[in-house]
Amino acid sequence: MSWKQTLTVTAAAALLVAADPTPLPQSFDYSVVAVKRKLFCERPTGDVRLDAGAVVRSGDLLRTGWRSNAELEVAQRASRFRLGSSTRVRLAHEYPGVLLEVQKGRVRALFAPFSEDAQRLVITPSAVLAVRGTEYGVEVAKSGTTTLVVFAGVVDVTDRYRAGETIQVGAGQSTRVQPGRPPEPPRQHRLSADDWDAGHRPDVVTRPGAGGFDPGAPGSMGAPGGSGAGQSGPTGSRQPTGGGKKGRGGG
Helix, strand or coil: CCCCCCCCCCCCCCCCCCCCCCCCCCCCEEEEEEEECCEEEECCCCCEECCCCCEEECCCEEEECCCCEEEEEEHHHCEEEEECECCEEECCCCCCCEEEEEEEEEEEEEECCCCCCCCEEEECCCEEEEECCEEEEEEECCCCCEEEEEEECEEEEEECCCCCCCEEEECCEEEEECCCCCCCCCEECCCCHHHHHCCCCCCCCCCCCCCCCCCCCCCCCCCCCCCCCCCECCCCCECCCCCCCCCECCC
16 A cells, blocks of 8 residues: 555544444554564563564554654554654554553554444543545654644544644644643644654754755645544543653654
């Protein structure tokens, strides 16, 4: 599945409301599509190093090493995740509809159009992200603050503690969610997916001629989407804690 695929998107209209108040979470297989340097599965008996071709399951806790990255695919939900450097995620299984819990670091998520009427959620210590088909980057800082950058489609964003209303963030927009606070209003960004993978952030501007990324420089990137704890969870159930060091860009 190409990361540059054009996606037709319909935003999830009811993020946290379900007809059945106690739906059962599902378990999925996650295929390790690619690994650069190091990817580990943390288990009580010790860390297990994973290579491309490995299969992990809902509930597993994965982390990448420094200057490492990896790609996971959930074929049953037409979803793919690129884990950046020093990133820690849980393949979610406690909450219905949740595919990934990003505890620290950065992830680029790609959701292809999906025919089934099923939620595909990503959660962080501070936010719940819902889509139908789209592509975005999400980063979790040590403080638990979540930064979302959308490259294609629309994402419904709700703070995990339900301090505010759900907002919609479209292609070319970004937002930030601090723990216990509503999402900030969307603002424009000029990052491409490749810029994100290189570690750039929407609120960091490098001086022209300094050898770095300059969001204001003509032709500096492709169009958006181009190449270039113990609180209520998403369904009112127990919420795990998160946090950790801020991840660096996939290296």
